[in-house]
Amino acid sequence: MKQLLIxxxxxxxxxxxxxxAFIKLSSAKVYADCDVDAPNLHLIMAQNTEPxxxxxxxxxxxxxxxxxxxxxxxxxxxxxxxxISNENGFKVEPFACEGCGVCEAFCPANAVSxxxxxxxxxxxxxxxxxxxxxxxxxxxxxxxxKLVTEVKNQTKTTANPDTRIAIIDGSPGIGCxxxxxxxxxxxxxxxxxxxxxxxxxxxxxIKTSEKFRTKIGVCINKFDTNLANAExxxxxxxxxxxxxxxxxxxxxxxxxxxxxxxxxxxxxxxSGRAIREVFSxxxxxxxxxxxxxxx
Amino acid sequence: xxxxGVRIAIxxxxxxxxxxxxxxNLASIAEKSIYIDCDVEEPNGHLFFKPEKVQEExxxxxxxxxxxxxxxxxxxxxDFCKFNALAFIKNKPxxxxxxxxxxxxxxLSCSENAIGEQEKPIGKVLRGFSGSVSVHTGMMNTGEAxxxxxxxxxxxxxxxxxxxxxxxxxPPGSACIxxxxxxxxxxxxxxxxxxxxxxxxxxxVYDLVRLFKKPHGxxxxxxxxxxxxxxxFCIExxxxxxxxxxxxxxxxxxNSDAKIASRESNRFxxxxxxxxxxxxxxxRHETTVNPQR
Numbered sequence: 001m002k003q004l005l006i007x008x009x010x011x012x013x014x015x016x017x018x019x020x021a022f023i024k025l026s027s028a029k030v031y032a033d034c035d036v037d038a039p040n041l042h043l044i045m046a047q048n049t050e051p052x053x054x055x056x057x058x059x060x061x062x063x064x065x066x067x068x069x070x071x072x073x074x075x076x077x078x079x080x081x082x083x084i085s086n087e088n089g090f091k092v093e094p095f096a097c098e099g100c101g102v103c104e105a106f107c108p109a110n111a112v113s114x115x116x117x118x119x120x121x122x123x124x125x126x127x128x129x130x131x132x133x134x135x136x137x138x139x140x141x142x143x144x145x146k147l148v149t150e151v152k153n154q155t156k157t158t159a160n161p162d163t164r165i166a167i168i169d170g171s172p173g174i175g176c177x178x179x180x181x182x183x184x185x186x187x188x189x190x191x192x193x194x195x196x197x198x199x200x201x202x203x204x205x206i207k208t209s210e211k212f213r214t215k216i217g218v219c220i221n222k223f224d225t226n227l228a229n230a231e232x233x234x235x236x237x238x239x240x241x242x243x244x245x246x247x248x249x250x251x252x253x254x255x256x257x258x259x260x261x262x263x264x265x266x267x268x269x270x271s272g273r274a275i276r277e278v279f280s281x282x283x284x285x286x287x288x289x290x291x292x293x294x295x
Numbered sequence: 296x297x298x299x300g301v302r303i304a305i306x307x308x309x310x311x312x313x314x315x316x317x318x319x320n321l322a323s324i325a326e327k328s329i330y331i332d333c334d335v336e337e338p339n340g341h342l343f344f345k346p347e348k349v350q351e352e353x354x355x356x357x358x359x360x361x362x363x364x365x366x367x368x369x370x371x372x373x374d375f376c377k378f379n380a381l382a383f384i385k386n387k388p389x390x391x392x393x394x395x396x397x398x399x400x401x402x403l404s405c406s407e408n409a410i411g412e413q414e415k416p417i418g419k420v421l422r423g424f425s426g427s428v429s430v431h432t433g434m435m436n437t438g439e440a441x442x443x444x445x446x447x448x449x450x451x452x453x454x455x456x457x458x459x460x461x462x463x464x465x466p467p468g469s470a471c472i473x474x475x476x477x478x479x480x481x482x483x484x485x486x487x488x489x490x491x492x493x494x495x496x497x498x499x500v501y502d503l504v505r506l507f508k509k510p511h512g513x514x515x516x517x518x519x520x521x522x523x524x525x526x527x528f529c530i531e532x533x534x535x536x537x538x539x540x541x542x543x544x545x546x547x548x549x550n551s552d553a554k555i556a557s558r559e560s561n562r563f564x565x566x567x568x569x570x571x572x573x574x575x576x577x578x579r580h581e582t583t584v585n586p587q588r
Contacts, residue, residue: 172336
């Protein structure tokens with residue numbers, strides 16, 4: 001199974017719009033939304049079936065038993081995350097606690113214990129044809145990278161090994177959820193935006209992706225909103241030897257389609273027409289054997 | 296500005312809705328102010344402000360270093376680490392720096408004092424000036440997993456005693472990195488766009504600011520004629536609408552060229568001036584109704 005991951009660095013450049021169109025165009029049987037912080041793919045890839053829901057447990061977080069606490073302050077002293085406060089007794093600030101267990105190890109009174117709590121929910125939609133894995137991180141939880149890994153594992157364990165392609169919608173940024181989503185994919189398609197911010201962010205996500213030695217393709221969304229910057233992106237790709245897969249125009253009909261819960265290839269619109277070329281170029285790179293070696 | 300030193304966080308859930316547009320322009324309008332870019336993974340505010348006299352500070356975290364000659368191979372450190380940042384390879388512990396959370400637990404658990412620490416750079420903080428705006432940018436090195444220590448340093452040091460209004464440009468999403476950014480905010484501005492994605496993610500940050508009991512209001516960006524699902528959501532939930540920014544080609548062009556719209560055109564200057572007035576009014580209102588902060 002070839003895995004294609006859609007990333008962008010900058011948010012709002014069109015990852016989910018492209019991912020949903022790619023799912024339609026490739027008739028992908030397996031797809032996933034790794035943007036567990038702010039998942040949106042389910043809004044357009046609506047499923048008729050109810051998903052199988054699984055609780056996601058994040059890191060176990062420290063808790064202090066006030067009856068056992070002797071108020072020695074060792075926990076607070078040794079906590080590197082400023083997660084323990086002392087106003088009317090020692091308390092753990094759950095949002096700051098990273099679950100390292102130092103306070104538990106230091107407490108001479110055994111008053112600290114690590115308790116795991118539900119930090120999110122995994123959802124797996126399975127019907128006769130397709131598998132769609134997604135998740136929602138609970139508000140205020142910190143372990144998004146681990147949840148991303150579980151979203152991907154859900155597809156791996158359920159998918160037929162003969163499945164040709166899996167499309168994965170990623171999250172913005174370059175940090176832990178992105179890094180978790182990058183591990184093991186065959187190719188990354190970066191959706192760039194022709195703005196100074198978009199170019200800066202694109203360069204940073206490319207640098208991050210390169211560390212994983214995956215194939216990288218780039219496309220420009222809303223290219224006609226700033227042609228000079230679009231030129232710069234294409235030139236950058238040429239100089240860096242990255243595959244440039246094509247340009248998608250700014251298209252008010254795309255917004256209408258999305259707001260109606262449709263992909264841009266479900267309706268006849270300029271962006272939907274343009275993305276077909278991006279798709280075929282991306283597929284060529286995804287399935288191309290690398291340097292003569294079976295990829 | 297009357298309410299001195301007020302901290303305003305700008306967040307959105309969804310990326311690309313206009314956090315930086317709003318933060319940069321409000322900070323510019325507010326005569327003397329502080330702009331802090333907490334989107335350390337993809338910082339963009341500095342591209343707009345192009346700050347001068349920039350001072351750079353390298354941000355480091357502590358990473359364990361194992362002195363092999365002192366290690367007795369007891370494995371206590373490996374067993375202690377909750378993040379699997381230590382592995383026992385060929386009878387010696389080995390450190391995986393990328394997953395280390397710098398808690399110090401391995402060092403504390405070692406009976407032989409065989410573990411020390413060294414500083415590892417994970418990014419930098421840049422501080423400079425753009426006109427009368429003091430511009431602070433956090434920039435995480437590519438390949439690092441967490442920018443939280445950079446955000447902590449951005450928000451804690453030097454800023455704490457300032458009496459100027461502070462505008463905190465937050466990262467997208469609603470996870471730990473956003474919570475760290477809004478923790479000390481007096482008021483939160485939620486920026487959204489009229490798409491179902493925008494609304495879905497607005498709901499999430501709306502839950503987040505309520506969880507943290509932060510007073511808040513919404514800026515509707517990229518407004519077009521016709522029904523605005525984000526506006527409907529605000530009305531249904533009684534969320535104050537602070538202002539509307541129209542979908543506008545000129546604004547889009549200025550923004551895509553990293554120009555500060557309110558410095559370039561009178562039209563946008565008056566738009567952001569009235570937005571700032573509304574925000575100030577709301578903040579004042581909240582601090583009188585809720586004076587605990």
